[in-house]
Amino acid sequence: MTEPAQTVPPPSGPPDPVALLGTLVAFDTVSDRSNLPLIDWAEAYCRGHGAAVERVPDPTGRKAALLVSVGPFETRPGYVLSGHSDVVPAEGQPWSSDPFALREAGGRLYGRGTSDMKGFLAVCLALLPEMVAADLATPIHLAISYDEEVGCLGVRPLIARMLERVPRPLGCFVGEPTGMDVVVGHKGKSAARLTFRGRASHSALAPQGVNAVEYAARFIEHVRLSAEAIARDGARDPLYDVPHTTGLSSVVRGGTALNIVPDTCSVAFEYRAIGADDAAALAAAAIGYATGTLAPLMRAGDPACGVDVEPLIDYPGLDTDPEAEIVTLAKRLAGRNGHAKVSYGTEGGLFERLGGVPAVVIGPGSIARAHRADEYVTRDELEACAGFVWRLIRTCTTGSASSSRGALPV
Numbered sequence: 554m555t556e557p558a559q560t561v562p563p564p565s566g567p568p569d570p571v572a573l574l575g576t577l578v579a580f581d582t583v584s585d586r587s588n589l590p591l592i593d594w595a596e597a598y599c600r601g602h603g604a605a606v607e608r609v610p611d612p613t614g615r616k617a618a619l620l621v622s623v624g625p626f627e628t629r630p631g632y633v634l635s636g637h638s639d640v641v642p643a644e645g646q647p648w649s650s651d652p653f654a655l656r657e658a659g660g661r662l663y664g665r666g667t668s669d670m671k672g673f674l675a676v677c678l679a680l681l682p683e684m685v686a687a688d689l690a691t692p693i694h695l696a697i698s699y700d701e702e703v704g705c706l707g708v709r710p711l712i713a714r715m716l717e718r719v720p721r722p723l724g725c726f727v728g729e730p731t732g733m734d735v736v737v738g739h740k741g742k743s744a745a746r747l748t749f750r751g752r753a754s755h756s757a758l759a760p761q762g763v764n765a766v767e768y769a770a771r772f773i774e775h776v777r778l779s780a781e782a783i784a785r786d787g788a789r790d791p792l793y794d795v796p797h798t799t800g801l802s803s804v805v806r807g808g809t810a811l812n813i814v815p816d817t818c819s820v821a822f823e824y825r826a827i828g829a830d831d832a833a834a835l836a837a838a839a840i841g842y843a844t845g846t847l848a849p850l851m852r853a854g855d856p857a858c859g860v861d862v863e864p865l866i867d868y869p870g871l872d873t874d875p876e877a878e879i880v881t882l883a884k885r886l887a888g889r890n891g892h893a894k895v896s897y898g899t900e901g902g903l904f905e906r907l908g909g910v911p912a913v914v915i916g917p918g919s920i921a922r923a924h925r926a927d928e929y930v931t932r933d934e935l936e937a938c939a940g941f942v943w944r945l946i947r948t949c950t951t952g953s954a955s956s957s958r959g960a961l962p963v
Contacts, residue, residue: 571662574672592638616700616707623685624693634694636674687946689946712904727915731893735913736915739901741833743836747819762814768818773805780800790827790894792892798826800825800839826870879912880892886941887915887941917931
């Protein structure tokens with residue numbers, strides 16, 4: 554790990570998760586903006602408490618991830634607590650108060666990112682002093698990424714750097730809002746935008762043009778028929794609310810006037826796949842139909858016509874064996890017996906795919922509150938998360954998770 558560059562003195566008394574959440578919420582880390590002010594603060598905070606910190610900047614220098622490690626991380630494999638620093642925009646939503654100023658009412662803590670997922674990060678940071686003081690036998694890493702909301706981008710170089718610096722971790726807990734339920738799977742997603750380039754003409758001479766909208770419509774129909782076939786005959790996973798892979802076209806733009814054969818039309822589409830299917834392969838097959846079947850037909854009308862492909866999002870699903878050790882540990886730490894799967898994506902699948910690190914998704918808050926006005930997390934949810942992390946610390950110290958003591962008052 555790199556040597557400390559700057560520190561902040563530890564506060565007197567144990568850190569307050571709610572106060573830390575207020576600090577985190579105050580950083581406007583919408584994905585199209587820099588997260589460096591938050592990263593600068595978090596790095597100084599972690600160094601001030603004696604943790605080792607590795608900063609992983611993005612190529613532009615406008616964003617960075619952090620790998621924070623406590624315990625014998627250079628020689629022994631440990632566990633990762635993973636959370637993203639970015640949030641979705643609040644503009645245009647009917648917030649009752651400033652979304653970047655934490656507000657409490659009736660035990661609810663309102664602010665952008667409180668559920669998704671700065672509440673989890675606040676708890677982990679509040680318990681960092683406990684980790685440092687615990688003389689860990691098994692290390693604990695805190696992974697803070699960026700640009701999760703726009704395609705799980707920042708965690709990829711973070712995972713690569715982690716594997717260069719420390720032994721492959723035993724497992725990862727991704728703190729997305731699950732109400733502290735143990736989530737063992739989520740769907741993978743692959744999405745792209747296709748632009749069909751036709752040839753304009755007066756609609757009275759329609760056969761002389763190449764109608765980009767009509768070729769786009771043929772592609773949309775192809776995606777729809779494939780999705781219907783999957784829904785009818787494809788694999789099933791009853792743990793999902795939608796138990797099969799889905800596909801759809803969602804954004805279409807084309808045409809300028811009724812009497813002009815349109816020369817351009819764009820289509821954004823996606824597949825979300827359960828573990829039995831491959832979203833990337835399904836998207837590639839649909840793109841292959843556009844470039845291999847439709848584009849030659851368009852070029853027959855004019856060699857300048859064709860199809861342009863712009864990848865949008867691609868991340869793998871998560872499908873952790875419910876009998877895996879990391880799942881058993883998560884249930885012990887959370888005091889839960891059951892497990893579930895969710896249709897939204899997380900960074901968990903990338904820890905498994907890129908790092909070979911088994912993952913479980915578990916964190917405070919609710920996904921139903923995320924991305925909406927008046928997003929909130931409750932004190933009780935933060936307390937439950939603090940108990941989970943505290944018991945992980947005890948497990949990494951003594952090898953036992955039997956204690957049910959809460960970690961911090963929340």
